[in-house]
Amino acid sequence: MALPGFKSIPLPLVQLSLSAVLKCGQSFRWSILTSEATQENSSEPSHTHIEYRLCLKDRVVCLRQSPDTLFYRSVFPDPQPLSTNLLEHEKETLEWLKDYFQLNIDLVSLYKQWGHKDKVFSKFQERFEGIRILRQDPWENLISFICSSNNNISRITKMVQGLCREYSPPLLSMEHPFSPKETLTYYPFPPPSTLAASPVGLKLRALGFGYRADFIQKTAKMLVDAHGIDAPISPHHSTEASEIWLAQLRKRSTADARQELLKFVGVGRKVADCILLMSMDKKEVIPVDTHVIQIATKHYGFKGSTSGKTNMTPKLYEEISTKLSSIWGEYAGWAHTVRIPLLSLSVIIPNLSL
DNA sequence: TATCGGCCTAATGT
């Protein structure tokens, strides 16, 4: 089935479910645009009713999805590229999407492996199809997850988007896909040098970042001071030297990269592990968050405190991480992303353990 | 080396 203005590739929902992946707390900068009329109907939103948009480098990428197809198109700041060049641009967008969603990884075979090794997973796996790890920009990921501490997904999303609106010039504006009267503006993620300036802490605090405001400014300043801001000249998108240095951590070992990340203010073990998994290719890393603790105590034989709430200690973190790694194996971090749907399901269907 | 109180804020629970 064709969609006017969009390119497409065949891609089954079991490999990628945008609605699940883009809301599961990995990335906080996507616009998820729906048509009000059909939102009330509990029937699954299809490619005609929901569009996902992200400002990616020099363009806004728009995505829609049907059960077997991914639709994509790119919008540029005016003037739009000539139609002779448009094909090349869409080709580039597709390459970026393959990289961002790591489409070379076969999720179905991973699910099969996890289900084979893990009764809990096999029991629930049909219920959370298409949930995979994104390969995000390390700098954006670092700041986003500093925001995540002691926080919830909806607030983190507001904070990250507010930060982009405050500190980046708009890339472009375009109309809402389902209500053309509404104009939406898209902002890139601001570079380290912008967030390193000293008044940023105060401003972010005023924007509701709480105690994380200073962590962000200080982390940005540490990066800029240590690795500089030189960047190749580019009209709409550039990458500063410290961002490039950060991205180079992908080439280091997990332990080395983690050690570097832990030096930043506002980055502890859990946040470092999120960054390793979601932007630095460390597919085996399991960030142990409150949801993972709940699952570990509920389904995998960890004993919580008698009063219901277990408080985290470095030792407990290590124990849970090690245990789940031994169950899920090489792609353990990928397996762990289903924790939120798993938890909501196991409320309905309790009574499972290894 | 381990533990503990404090920290911003908004939403939900008691």
Place this chain on the structure above:
DNA sequence: AACATTAGGCCGA
């Protein structure tokens, strides 16, 4: 209606 707890924790003592 106040008050406590929770949400993808981290820092400093």
